[in-house]
Amino acid sequence: MWRGSEAYTGAAALAATGALRAGAGLVTLGVAASLLSLMQMKLTEIMTRPLPEIVGGAIGMKAVPYIDDLAARCDVLAIGPGLGRAEETMAAVREVVRNCDKPLVIDADGLNALVGHTDILRDTAALAVLTPHPGEMGRLFGLTPAQVNQDRIGVARQAAHSWGAIVVLKGAPTVVAFPDGEVYVNTSGNAGMATGGTGDVLTGVIAALIAQGLSSHDAAIAGVYLHGLAGDIAARAGQVGMAAGDVARALPAAYAGLLEE
Ligand SMILES: NC(=O)C1=CN([C@@H]2O[C@H](COP(=O)(O)OP(=O)(O)OC[C@H]3O[C@@H](n4cnc5c(N)ncnc54)[C@H](O)[C@@H]3O)[C@@H](O)[C@H]2O)[C@@H](O)CC1
C-alpha cells in the first residue's frame, strides 16, 4: 500500500487496517518519511516503509523506484487513500501504474491522478480494480455526481468497458462492473456507512482478498459484499455515529459468517 499527505493519515491507517482485518497476512504501508513515526504509533501490526517526499507528507517522482521495489515483493498494490493531489504526486501515481505488473486496487486520489489519463489502464500489464465514489467517477468521466447516480449501472459498465478495468462504483447500492459487460449489484451495507473513511476500508478489503489468492474479479465482488456485511454487523450498535473503524473491526465476524454460509 502506498499513502502519503499529512492531511489524511486516517485514510492510510483505515485502508491498512481494512486489509489486515480482511485477512491479509502481511501489510506494508509505504509512507512519506516525515509521517513514518506517526503511522508507526497508529498501526502496531502494520509494517511501514519510508518514502522520499516533496513537501507536507506528499510523495513525488523520487518515491517511484521505492514503490516499484515494494510492489515487486508483494502480491497486490493498493494506491490512493490520503495521497493528496499535488501535481508531482499525481505524476508519480501514473508512473507506478504504468510500471506495475501486479494486481492493483486504485482509490481516492489514485483515481484523481487518472483523470485525463485512463489510457494508462489499457497500457499497463496490471489488471486494476478501481473504486470510485460518484464524485470521483464524475471527474473521470466528465459527469456530475448527480448524473452518475441517475444511471449507476450504465455508467459503471461503460467505464469498465472503455478503461479495460474492473469498476466498483460505490454508493447505495454499489455496482461492480467488468470490461466484458458483466455487472453485479451489491445487497449488503447500510446508510451508517456514509461516513468518512469507510471507502478506504474497502480498498484494503479488496486488496486483502487478492493477496489471499482470489482473482481480482472475485475479490471485487466478494470484497464489496464482505465490507457491506461488516457495516451491517457494526450497525447493530446503531447507524448514527457509526465510524469507519467500526466497519473494519467487524470484518472478522463478517468473514466468519461468510465462511459458515
Ligand atoms: N480520515 C481521513 O484521513 C480520511 C481521508 N479521506 C481522503 O480525503 C481525500 C479526499 O477525498 P474526498 O472523498 O473527501 O473528496 P472528493 O473531492 O473526492 O469527494 C468529495 C465530493 O465528491 C462527491 N461525492 C462523494 N461521495 C458522493 C456520494 N456518495 N454521492 C454523491 N456525491 C458524492 C461530492 O461532490 C463531494 O463534494 C482522499 O485522499 C481520501 O482518501 C477520505 O477517505 C475520508 C477519511
Ligand SMILES: Nc1ncnc2c1ncn2[C@@H]1O[C@H](COP(=O)(O)OP(=O)(O)O)[C@@H](O)[C@H]1O
Ligand atoms: N446507504 C448506503 N448503503 C450501503 N452502503 C453505503 C451507503 N452509503 C455509503 N455506503 C458505502 O460506504 C462507502 C463510502 O465510501 P466513500 O464514498 O469512498 O467514502 P470515504 O471517501 O469517505 O471513505 C462505500 O463503500 C459505499 O458503498
